[in-house]
Amino acid sequence: MESHQHISTEEVVLECKGIGLSYKSEHSEPVEAISNINLSVQRNEIVSVIGPSGCGKSSLLSVISGLQAPTKGHVIHEGKIVTQPSFKRSMVFQQPHLFPWANVYSNIEWGLKRRNVEKKKREEKVKRILSDIGLSKWAKSYPHELSVGMKMRVAVGRALAQHANLLLMDEPFAALDYQTRLLMQKFMLGDASKRTILLVTHSIDEALLADRVIVLSQRPGRIIDEVKVGLVKPIDPTAKKYIQLKTYLANKIQEEVMKSVNDDGSWPSAVRMKDVWKHSPVD
Ligand SMILES: Nc1ncnc2c1ncn2[C@@H]1O[C@H](COP(=O)(O)OP(=O)(O)OP(=O)(O)O)[C@@H](O)[C@H]1O
Numbered sequence: 001m002e003s004h005q006h007i008s009t010e011e012v013v014l015e016c017k018g019i020g021l022s023y024k025s026e027h028s029e030p031v032e033a034i035s036n037i038n039l040s041v042q043r044n045e046i047v048s049v050i051g052p053s054g055c056g057k058s059s060l061l062s063v064i065s066g067l068q069a070p071t072k073g074h075v076i077h078e079g080k081i082v083t084q085p086s087f088k089r090s091m092v093f094q095q096p097h098l099f100p101w102a103n104v105y106s107n108i109e110w111g112l113k114r115r116n117v118e119k120k121k122r123e124e125k126v127k128r129i130l131s132d133i134g135l136s137k138w139a140k141s142y143p144h145e146l147s148v149g150m151k152m153r154v155a156v157g158r159a160l161a162q163h164a165n166l167l168l169m170d171e172p173f174a175a176l177d178y179q180t181r182l183l184m185q186k187f188m189l190g191d192a193s194k195r196t197i198l199l200v201t202h203s204i205d206e207a208l209l210a211d212r213v214i215v216l217s218q219r220p221g222r223i224i225d226e227v228k229v230g231l232v233k234p235i236d237p238t239a240k241k242y243i244q245l246k247t248y249l250a251n252k253i254q255e256e257v258m259k260s261v262n263d264d265g266s267w268p269s270a271v272r273m274k275d276v277w278k279h280s281p282v283d
């Protein structure tokens with residue numbers, strides 16, 4: 001399929017081997033966030049991760065990035081076991097986490113400075129990224145002067161400037177308006193992307209822009225399904241294959257979400273998808 005053409009089948013960039021993570025706390029029982037995650041990602045492959053809220057998606061990215069040490073298993077990036085964060089992996093967190101003291105330009109320039117890129121090259125790169133994320137006019141603004149969606153775009157820009165060979169993104173486009181989200185998806189996840197990306201998303205449409213979709217169970221997150229997408233881009237939302245994949249994944253997630261209904265008392269039992277949608281995926 002067209003979207004697989006740029007993937008090299010020989011080059012595995014990332015491997016997760018039996019990853020488990022339990023958070024320990026002084027005031028409560030340990031929380032097992034993820035369990036036995038085995039995953040490999042090839043160079044230039046885009047893999048999306050979907051699963052119910054709280055199932056451990058952000059925890060998985062945090063372990064892969066090296067910010068959290070796994071309690072079981074290990075992560076291998078470019079053949080080396082991950083023990084700490086590295087400039088070779090860039091992360092876009094679920095919250096923008098920008099440097100509040102630096103303007104948009106300097107937030108993006110940061111990774112280039114750390115890599116000792118010379119001033120002229122830094123300038124070219126930052127200007128190009130600012131244009132790609134649609135924020136050229138906001139270069140001198142500070143984070144507190146931006147909307148949440150704008151901040152998230154700066155966070156994406158900062159990650160891109162790092163020029164890492166693995167991009168970990170946690171719901172990067174969730175706060176964007178519909179049109180901007182489409183533009184950012186096209187720019188980051190389009191066929192010309194040539195990036196190795198692990199993308200956490202709640203949107204099945206967005207997940208289907210990847211080459212592969214990994215479905216996590218409710219917490220502790222385990223991989224319960226994996227779907228090769230292989231849709232030709234730009235995606236035709238009326239295509240039979242697209243509709244089949246979307247329905248299949250929506251069902252899968254819904255089954256998993258419903259398993260946790262009332263487990264923790266957070267959803268009243270009366271709430272059912274059927275009450276919200278006329279044609280629920282499980283009808
Ligand atoms: N730093 C932490 N300390 C203790 N427990 C944590 C910590 N971070 C996450 N958890 C717990 O781990 C579990 C998984 O959380 P995580 O944020 O990874 O889920 P998620 O799938 O990203 O959720 P969402 O879709 O809502 O972003 C949750 O039960 C959460 O309470």
Ligand SMILES: [Mg+2]
Pocket residue numbers: 057058059094170
């Ligand atoms: Mg999360």
